[in-house]
Amino acid sequence: MSADKKTGKMLNATNKLKNEMGRHFLAIEQAYRDGKPTAWATAGTPVEFLYTMDVQPMLPENSATISAALKKSQDFIELAETEGFSYDLCSYFKTNVGAVLSNADMSVGGTRKPTFMLSSDVICDTHVNWFQVQAERFNVPHFTIDVPHVVSNTTNRQREYFKKYIIEQLWELLDFIKEVTGNEYNKEKAQEIAINSYEMGKIWQDVFELRKNIPCPVSTRDTFGGLFPLFTMTGLKSPIKLYKRMYSEAKQRVENGIGALEQEEYRLMFEGIPFWYNLRFFSNLERWNAIIVYEPYVYAFTKYTNPNITKEMVIKNPVESMAELVLSFWYIYDLKTRVKMFKETVKDWKIDGVILHDNLSCRPNACGMYDLKRKLMEEADIPSLVITSDMNDPRKMNETQVLNQIESFIEILRERKKR
Amino acid sequence: MIPVRLLGDPTIGIDRANEHIPPNHCTWAKNLLEQAINGFEADIKGVITTHGCDCTNREFDIWLECVDLEFFYFLNAPLKRNEAALKFFIDDIKELINQLEEKFNVNITSAKISKAIKKMNQIRNQLRQISEYRSNMILKGSDFHSLVKKIQQMDKNKALKMIESTLQDLKTHKPQSDKKLKKILLMGSVIDDTEFIRFLESLGFHIIIDDLCIGTKYFWENVAETEEPIKALAKYHLNKPIYSTKFPSYKRFEIVKDLAKQFNVDGVINIAQKFCEPILYDHPYFSKKFKELGIPYIFVEMEYNRESYKQLTTRFEAFKEII
Numbered sequence: 001m002s003a004d005k006k007t008g009k010m011l012n013a014t015n016k017l018k019n020e021m022g023r024h025f026l027a028i029e030q031a032y033r034d035g036k037p038t039a040w041a042t043a044g045t046p047v048e049f050l051y052t053m054d055v056q057p058m059l060p061e062n063s064a065t066i067s068a069a070l071k072k073s074q075d076f077i078e079l080a081e082t083e084g085f086s087y088d089l090c091s092y093f094k095t096n097v098g099a100v101l102s103n104a105d106m107s108v109g110g111t112r113k114p115t116f117m118l119s120s121d122v123i124c125d126t127h128v129n130w131f132q133v134q135a136e137r138f139n140v141p142h143f144t145i146d147v148p149h150v151v152s153n154t155t156n157r158q159r160e161y162f163k164k165y166i167i168e169q170l171w172e173l174l175d176f177i178k179e180v181t182g183n184e185y186n187k188e189k190a191q192e193i194a195i196n197s198y199e200m201g202k203i204w205q206d207v208f209e210l211r212k213n214i215p216c217p218v219s220t221r222d223t224f225g226g227l228f229p230l231f232t233m234t235g236l237k238s239p240i241k242l243y244k245r246m247y248s249e250a251k252q253r254v255e256n257g258i259g260a261l262e263q264e265e266y267r268l269m270f271e272g273i274p275f276w277y278n279l280r281f282f283s284n285l286e287r288w289n290a291i292i293v294y295e296p297y298v299y300a301f302t303k304y305t306n307p308n309i310t311k312e313m314v315i316k317n318p319v320e321s322m323a324e325l326v327l328s329f330w331y332i333y334d335l336k337t338r339v340k341m342f343k344e345t346v347k348d349w350k351i352d353g354v355i356l357h358d359n360l361s362c363r364p365n366a367c368g369m370y371d372l373k374r375k376l377m378e379e380a381d382i383p384s385l386v387i388t389s390d391m392n393d394p395r396k397m398n399e400t401q402v403l404n405q406i407e408s409f410i411e412i413l414r415e416r417k418k419r
Numbered sequence: 420m421i422p423v424r425l426l427g428d429p430t431i432g433i434d435r436a437n438e439h440i441p442p443n444h445c446t447w448a449k450n451l452l453e454q455a456i457n458g459f460e461a462d463i464k465g466v467i468t469t470h471g472c473d474c475t476n477r478e479f480d481i482w483l484e485c486v487d488l489e490f491f492y493f494l495n496a497p498l499k500r501n502e503a504a505l506k507f508f509i510d511d512i513k514e515l516i517n518q519l520e521e522k523f524n525v526n527i528t529s530a531k532i533s534k535a536i537k538k539m540n541q542i543r544n545q546l547r548q549i550s551e552y553r554s555n556m557i558l559k560g561s562d563f564h565s566l567v568k569k570i571q572q573m574d575k576n577k578a579l580k581m582i583e584s585t586l587q588d589l590k591t592h593k594p595q596s597d598k599k600l601k602k603i604l605l606m607g608s609v610i611d612d613t614e615f616i617r618f619l620e621s622l623g624f625h626i627i628i629d630d631l632c633i634g635t636k637y638f639w640e641n642v643a644e645t646e647e648p649i650k651a652l653a654k655y656h657l658n659k660p661i662y663s664t665k666f667p668s669y670k671r672f673e674i675v676k677d678l679a680k681q682f683n684v685d686g687v688i689n690i691a692q693k694f695c696e697p698i699l700y701d702h703p704y705f706s707k708k709f710k711e712l713g714i715p716y717i718f719v720e721m722e723y724n725r726e727s728y729k730q731l732t733t734r735f736e737a738f739k740e741i742i
Contacts, residue, residue, distance in 0.1 A: 084703035335480035367477035
């Protein structure tokens with residue numbers, strides 16, 4: 001590496017993220033002390049309904065990222081493999097299996113036995129298989145939401161009955177929770193939670209809007225960590241305050257022409273889940289004055305990306321709106337829509353190049369990535385690079401190789417700037 | 420229209436599919452894509468993909484991009500098996516019918532569907548009878564496998580005639596017994612290469628029964644003929660022996676266990692095509708459960724090419740020794 005080391009600036013507000021995470025884990029502890037029902041939930045499930053039904057959610061995926069950040073994931077993964085789970089299976093899943101087998105504390109990514117489990121195949125079938133494995137281990141009930149798969153030639157006519165199927169299942173979910181916990185559905189509470197969820201998603205989108213500015217005020221130092229509440233606390237008020245602080249600070253930076261990076265030359269997009277065990281990897285980009293200004297994975301979890309879903313609709317019909325949102329989730333876009341959204345994003349965020357993470361643990365996300373790359377390069381003339389690694393398994397990352405690839409990629413961008 | 424089940428070809432390379440799909444994705448699905456990009460030998464007009472695993476689901480969009488066919492439909496076979504899933508599946512089957520009618524200017528009436536159901540039920544009835552000839556060693560597992568494959572790729576009138584003749588022929592044979600052969604239940608991913616079954620037979624195994632989609636799952640139950648035909652078809656698919664791709668896949672164990680007991684097998688062989696996630700997730704549970712029951716069980720992950728079979732010889736020989 002030829003460039004000097006530089007350090008990007010994190011927002012001061014992001015430091016408060018630890019408080020939010022702490023609040024979430026304290027709420028879990030409190031739920032167990034009070035005998036309140038708890039549930040494991042996979043990403044992409046409507047966590048809002050758990051809060052509505054007075055059930056404390058726990059998201060093992062986010063716990064797995066904590067294990068990785070603390071360099072514990074490999075041990076947990078290897079432990080899961082001794083149970084017979086393949087080297088090729090999802091590293092979040094195996095981190096969770098290992099954490100449970102080791103009876104790990106929450107502070108290192110452990111998750112306690114819940115009252116029940118809630119999964120969905122909206123993102124991947126792994127979620128469903130994962131909770132099947134763990135529900136059997138803990139002997140707890142497991143509800144799964146089957147989300148029809150939207151493909152590039154799905155018609156509007158089809159979307160209508162897809163939605164009907166999801167709505168029916170969401171009502172079944174509420175009945176299931178009532179049966180397991182005795183807690184009743186309360187529409188007023190559902191509306192209150194829905195408003196909070198909507199506001200949280202929107203303020204996070206506002207933060208992303210600010211990132212369109214040159215220089216970009218917010219980097220991955222803020223976004224990768226900052227998304228924790230989007231998974232775990234969606235529907236609560238407290239994270240909204242945090243995001244508003246992040247927004248104000250970022251706005252101030254924009255007004256003062258200050259970027260997250262001292263000298264911004266290359267604006268990048270990063271597709272896929274980051275390497276949680278090696279987040280410092282992203283600071284390497286700063287050596288080349290490159291900054292990631294958009295991460296579809298992070299943006300996806302703002303949830304309210306469908307312009308047809310308004311705040312009024314969310315308040316009026318929380319269940320029906322949720323069904324529509326589940327169907328139009330950024331992370332699972334069909335290839336045609338994905339290509340279209342990438343092209344638009346590249347233009348709007350003034351992106352110089354796209355890095356695509358072929359995540360060995362996330363086949364649904366990696367599938368179509370080669371075609372996406374080809375289309376971005378051929379149809380939009382955007383340099384794109386595929387790197388191969390894993391989100392939670394450090395054994396599958398060859399840091400030197402990836403860095404070399406990125407260095408060469410930056411060279412390409414540099415040459416293009418000279419044109 | 421003649422439905423032709425797409426099968427892999429383990430003798431070909433998959434260079435062109437590799438340009439679209441990462442290396443750690445299902446090799447069998449890549450094999451199908453390779454054939455599709457190169458153009459199928461049969462005169463295939465369109466493809467209907469059913470909701471299977473994460474890989475095949477996502478790859479449908481790649482097919483749309485790079486395969487030259489007239490018709491593509493993704494049939495969302497539901498993950499679950501309740502009333503809501505049934506209603507949804509009926510809607511999706513009706514949509515498939517609509518799109519087929521629009522595209523090919525045909526009329527798919529209830530009467531025609533009922534007629535097709537009856538014919539398929541006849542085929543299923545006969546296949547169940549033929550399958551029994553595996554039990555008394557008259558019919559080799561590989562020959563049966565080859566027959567089921569053929570039926571899934573041919574005109575069903577011709578298929579019916581063919582299996583009727585096969586059945587008549589089998590009736591003329593006397594039951595056999597070879598105590599050296601180990602009676603096996605074969606399960607796993609899509610196992611469509613008959614050569615693999617022959618390879619197992621060469622090691623002294625006899626596939627007496629299976630839990631495969633190209634096998635018992637194709638004919639184990641009939642579609643109700645008295646019900647409204649689309650509903651009957653939807654119900655049939657939701658009630659047939661469960662796949663590892665559906666929920667709860669652990670129920671598959673109950674099916675396999677019952678078959679293993681019914682056919683008094685010496686052991687169970689579970690094969691995962693390389694990177695086949697649904698099978699990989701289920702395996703530890705199956706392993707634990709078979710151990711509890713004292714039924715010998717071996718799990719093998721396999722590359723989708725014939726060169727790899729021989730490398731597995733030692734493992735299978737060791738398994739044979741154990742049972």
